[in-house]
Amino acid sequence: MENFRNLLERDDVTVFDGAMGTMLYAKGVYINRSYDELNLTNPDLVREVHEEYIRAGAEIVETNTYGATAHKLQQYGLEGSLRLINIAAARIAREAAGDRVFVAGAVGPLGLRIEPYGPTSFDEAKDMFKEQIAALLDGGVDLFALETFSDISEMRQAMRAVRELCDLPIIAQMTILPDGNTTFGTTPEVFTARLDEWGADVIGLNCGVGPAIVLTGLEKMRGVTNKKLAAQPNAGLPRDVQGRQFYMCSPEYMA
Template sequence: MKRKVDKKSVLELGKERVVLFDGAMGTMLFSYGLQFNEPPELWNLLQPEIVYKIHHRYAWTGADVIQTNTFGANGVKLKKSGYEKKMEEINLAAISIAREACPVKKYVAGNIGPTGEFLEPVGKAELKVLKKAFKEQARILVSGGVDLISIETMYDLREAIAAVEGVREVASVPLFVCMTFEKKPKGYFTIMGDEVKSSFRKLKEAGADVVGANCTLGSQEMIDLVSIMRKCTDLPIIAQPNAGKPKIIKGKTVYLQTPTLFAEDITEMVKSGANYVGGCCGTTPGFTKVINEKMNKLRIKKGPGV
């Protein structure tokens, strides 16, 4: 279902104030009983009411942008679980659930994650196959009426660029790209060795509107990375850290970081130049709520660096 709403682009909004993205979807679905080996995106068809509930809670605790449950809904990844024929259905269902769950003035981001395949020399995936998969997913996301596309958790710049190019062949919507960087003694790098500055330059050339980082790092480390990212590009910056490193206590996965500490770190990221902030693994609507309260005090007229 498409609704025509007159609202400014999320990029325009980002020039006026800091924009809040939602938090984790995957770890939330697990807490609702998602089984391992079950593609989380399948719940758009099997358990839409739970996906709805998660989106709804994020939207009502203050997220401006809700990301569809389509992180692994590209053809290459779905093929591994045997659901590639349901690709279109899964993506379209994800968009209607997100639209239904949040007020019209909020933004629905079509979420795209990596294929999970590795390119040479680590794996044998072919770049053109990956690019085609991203293009196909983006075509469906745009046909379903997303306000923006958010590419996340890219650990190989070549795949990230393939995703951006694939999207750009079919869509002119605002395009956000998050790489996932690890902290190494010599700085921040993807596992494939891509560093921040050249990655951001190439992503911009390929057509990204906003660049940044998500996952892997906790909020403390992300503060440091944001200040580095700010120096590496003139594009707006997005940061979505994890709620620390998960611990297993008595057979249960626990994220020890509290929403309050996380939100304090988020405000530091904003001071260091992040224009768009949100949470990755382990974050919940409880985190969004606290961040939103803190940000209400902090929201600035003009995002830095733009």
């Protein structure tokens, strides 16, 4: 399979998979359980989702590990299974991907506040990320997708963790609000410059908002970096219709 960094030298668009949690929920998994644990308890279901995305044209699939850090797993009494969960996730994704599709180790925020907003130090945060990243690395991922971060300092610690362990490519994705900035008020221009400086291979936006707001953010980001950009928006913003949440964005609009 082609080296991912060689792929970035081309002008082609590379297609990611979609949401894992949404698909698992649609297949009957209750929302109040750990979706990461399914890598151990129902690997066939996780593999099925990967395979469906690959059949739909995905060229990169993300491991089912968005919440597989110690702090988040602790909420389900699963912190002792962190390594097993992450290794299993990487292997499941690899089984589905074969040598046709890249496997990205998905790493989300820790779910706690780090300095100066909370008691967790930068080094403590880095070490927490490192535990998950080491397991994903042992499971055989091709690259890392650090995603849905609002705090640029927390993203920095995740990137440090990757670089202390390996030189695999990093896709670093922040999430923004409808006003175009992160929850902490950081503008796309500011966080893009930092992520470029810190060595991200791809810089992007994911989750949070729909295609229009993401597109505006990407236009601002392009002004401060020559790195490849990634866009993984939500299907618009949900509307409440008689107590149910609907995403009104069509496939045609997303395209």
